[in-house]
Amino acid sequence: MDTLDTEYELLEGKPSFLDKVGFWVARQRRAGRAPLFVGAGFAFLLLLLLLGSWKYSSSSIPKPDDRPTPEAHENSKQCIAQKVFGSSVKAESLWPVFQSDSAFAPRFAYVFYATQKEYLCNTLINFEQLRKENVAGEIALIYPSSWQDTEPEGSTGAIRRMLDKAREKYGVNLHPMEVWRTHRGDPTWSESLTKLHVFGLTDYARIIYLDSDGLALRNMDHLFLAPQAHIALPRAYWLDKDELASHIMVITPSDALLSRVKKWVDNIDKQGFDMELVNSLSASSALVLPHRGYAMLTGEFRNSNHSKYLAEDGPEAVWDPRAELSRSFYIHFSDWPLPKPWKPATKAQIEKVQPVCEPEEKEKCGNRKHWQSVYDLYHKLKDQVCID
Template sequence: MYGASHDLVLIFPKDWSEGTSEQAKAIDNIRSKHPHIHLRPMDVISTSKGDATWRDSLTKFQSFSLTEWTRILAFDSDSLVLNTMDHYFLSPMAPLAVPRAYWLNEKDTDIAKQVLGSHVMLLEPSKARYDKIIKEALQSGEFDMEVINHMFRDSAMILPHRRLALLTGEFRAKNHSQYLAPDEDEEWNAMAEVSRASLVHFSDWPLPKPWKHRTSKQWSDALPDCPKNEPNRDDRPKCADRVMWTGFYEDYDRLKDQECGILHGHKNH
């Protein structure tokens, strides 16, 4: 994956490794095609709170149990890797390092009240810390972001959100000052941001997550604007936001069919 020099680990539901289900066949396909990937079946950790879209998001905390490794860069399944991320392992050691949830924080928000993101986490696995996090998550019934903020708000190391915590929703936004901070006056260039970014996270609610079926209306309603009077630019295509945004979904769909096509009625090649 983009020349990654570190181990790659895939966490997946434990029942996917058993029997002859389509999910089990998909895992077997990954095992056969990518023998270098470490496959780790895990229990799904859920909350009964809120929308079903995010109920199983606590499962990401299983990353803290991977004590065979000293450090893990964990990111959600609704993400697309755009460039190598090896350099993040050169960051100072810390139990947890995360970017801020930049889209939730205003410039004048008190530093102690700024929200941490949880869709990408650089963490040090620890059995004791894992037990503590799972206990907190199950007792509170909160989602992953709330749990991370409650437990690590005063201790997490902050990673720059730009390049690492990019959201697909940013390409539908009119104001990019929160993402561009501290260079709020910089001109937004969708193509340049994608070329520099390491990871993009799919976040276009109410458009379904990229592995789910979406209707043509949901798609058209979510498309970034494409002004008819947009001028030609030398450093980007016309309607660059839409071009980049649709490209993310097209790439995800292609990779989904390539690696997990059996789950969607396609034959893998």
């Protein structure tokens, strides 16, 4: 037995595939056959990587015309959901969707809402992003039913053309709804209650709701496999008080939920905004999503203290702007007093709020670089997909 065989036997436990490949390559090198066999070996490994697709595959989330089975989900080993929710995530997580006597395939959807032209543009940007990510979930849009009169089929206004583009290019399901308003607070948010219609979209078994003043960065299909809960959402980590955020939510819609929402909306002037309702609905039974990766604000790059954002990983967690942006699935534009990116901002306004570059960073300035990259991506996509 040569030295390599001895080392092979000394490996603790069962050798992995890569261990075996390493020993095989070493033997070929000793035999003088390294150039030929090493080249062939690396070509074979490359082929395996391409076929295996190390990028998360959304194939474990059923498309509308598929008929999934619990066994198919239980056997899947590529599910990011297990990394987020733990190894116990199984098909039963989708209760009551997956029942043995189910006569229909469940439908899943990413849902947005828009009540103004600028926000409709933002939804197109996110539709583009999600389609690039090849999401398996459907995409749906809540919009004012009044647009059916002001922007009828066949008209040529910007809103009508963007609605048509959403449906025809991105395959978006259009849901006209009554606009719900509040007269409290800033008029900017007066129509934000309209998003609450999402709780009644019972055509879908599960929904990932996203505010359109954010940017989808990666495929989030795995959130459809969240454990049983009417609503799952992250903490509003930037607040001192213990509240949940409503700019990203995973919802199991139902008539019962919508009934509670309508009662609340009827008394909205006494009770507050959409975030207050969401906290009221979820106070005792919500599943809390990790805010890190799902609820980042662009303003986080401007902070000098990142302890709130990193709190989930304890006091020894280190802030790395590049790593945090790379791991983010969705990011929300929030840089007050800088206006939202679809509104004009002066150079002076931008320079006043942009992340500070510390002297020791020199030209690197990671926080500013990655903060700016999010805005650059938004403006690039806006120029590509929106209609004036």
